[in-house]
Amino acid sequence: MGILPTVEDVAVAAGVSRQTVSNVLNSPAIVRAETRERVEAAIAELGYRPHASARRLRTQKSSTIGIRLDPITTDGISGSILDRFLHALTEQADAKNLRVTLFTAPDPEAEIRQFQRLSDGADVDAFVLTSTFYGDQRTEWLIEHGHSFVTFGRPWGIDDMNDPKHLWVDVDGRDGLEQATSHLLSTGARRVGYIGWPSPSGTGDDRRRGWLETMQASGGLGDEVLRTLSVATEDGVSFGADAMRRLEAASGGVDAVACASDSLALGALMATAGRIPVVGYDNTPVAASIGFSSVEQPLDEVAAGVLELLTGAHGGRVHSGSDAVADPRHRLVKPRLVVREFRPLGAGAPGA
Incomplete structure (x- = not known):
């Protein structure tokens, strides 16, 4: 087994002091970008890993x-x-x-x-x-x-x-629903419905805002019609199916639906027997396996x-x-x- 690289080895390879290496490891924001990149490159090349237990003893922290x-x-x-x-x-x-x-x-x-x-x-x-x-x-x-x-x-x-x-x-949920709604409108859908969660819900309200602002900007439907195109419910597949049925009854029919989650989207697909496009949110394995579009969060x-x-x-x-x-x-x-x-x-x- 070879000798493990040390902080000194990294400092020599990067042409900096030991303290600079320590700063890169513990407080990278205070180190100039070009210097930090040089040190990080030396760390990667040498395969250096700080001794976690020793660092905890120095800092009195558990990391x-x-x-x-x-x-x-x-x-x-x-x-x-x-x-x-x-x-x-x-x-x-x-x-x-x-x-x-x-x-x-x-x-x-x-x-x-x-x-x-x-x-x-x-x-x-x-x-x-x-x-x-x-x-x-x-x-x-x-x-x-x-x-x-x-x-x-x-x-x-x-x-x-x-x-x-x-x-x-x-993650910008408003932007995600804007993308979803814009996509559905681009396919020729005009009456795009929305199934989300009851307000107040920070995440839910943010996502609904993305749908609503996009629909308003499209200029095709008035506020009274838009109110009939939005339904709130608890999260879950069965809740999504029930909400889809209520949405169609209240609105007189929709061309497509954007949802606040993949659970709601799956419920909507089940309620419509897959006859209209549905977009979910989270891009879960369920969305991939069934084959409906969904907004992915870059985790x-x-x-x-x-x-x-x-x-x-x-x-x-x-x-x-x-x-x-x-x-x-x-x-x-x-x-x-x-x-x-x-x-x-x-x-x-x-x-x-």
Whole structure:
């Protein structure tokens, strides 16, 4: 077994000091981009990996991120997005010599108790939160107690885009539904319906806004008609099927439907027997296997953004003073519409 490369080896290869290498590893935002790239190239070439236990002894930190393992959903579809995010986060954290600790909690109050337990025992250094909502008491507790954290999801209900109270990464759901609705309109559909979640729902309202603004901009239908083309329901396949039937009854018929999730989209397809185009959201394996279009969230980018905010200049905390850290306090990631050819039920079958 060969001798493992050291910080000194990396410094020599990159033509920098040991301290610069340390800065690249622990506070990359303070190092000039060209220098950082040179050091990172030397690290990759030499195969250097920091000694995690030694670093923990120096910093008195566990190098561990805590995140709740979400409950299993009844239909097993919608929950897959958080499973994929967790996989991406764990994989990228490992590459940075960070560990991820999973815990369970049935509700926000129980999750806060887990925060207290894990922080009191010095088991974790920071938390990642998912499924943010209006009046989220979890974030208020973490801010009040001075803990480092980043949320996957915006702090709904405050001026999150311009003056965020905490660090967050989110996927632009409004943009995703704009893409979905624009695609359906481009195929010749005129009456494009929408099935989403009851308001107030930060994520749901954001996605509905993308559909509504696109339909209004198309100029084909008035506000009264648009109101009949939108139905709210709980998430799930059966709820989506029922919502689709209600949508058609209230509107007098639709040409296509954009949905807030793949669960709702699958329900809509079942209710219509696949006779009209339906676009979902999350691009789950169900969308791929059945063959309907869906908006994909780039979860690798989300995970990378979360880790940047936790380990970079911010260190997982909002600093006092607007100019304390110049790096943006949030990352809004653009989703991508995955288009699959629409085939009405029975189309393309042998002999059809």
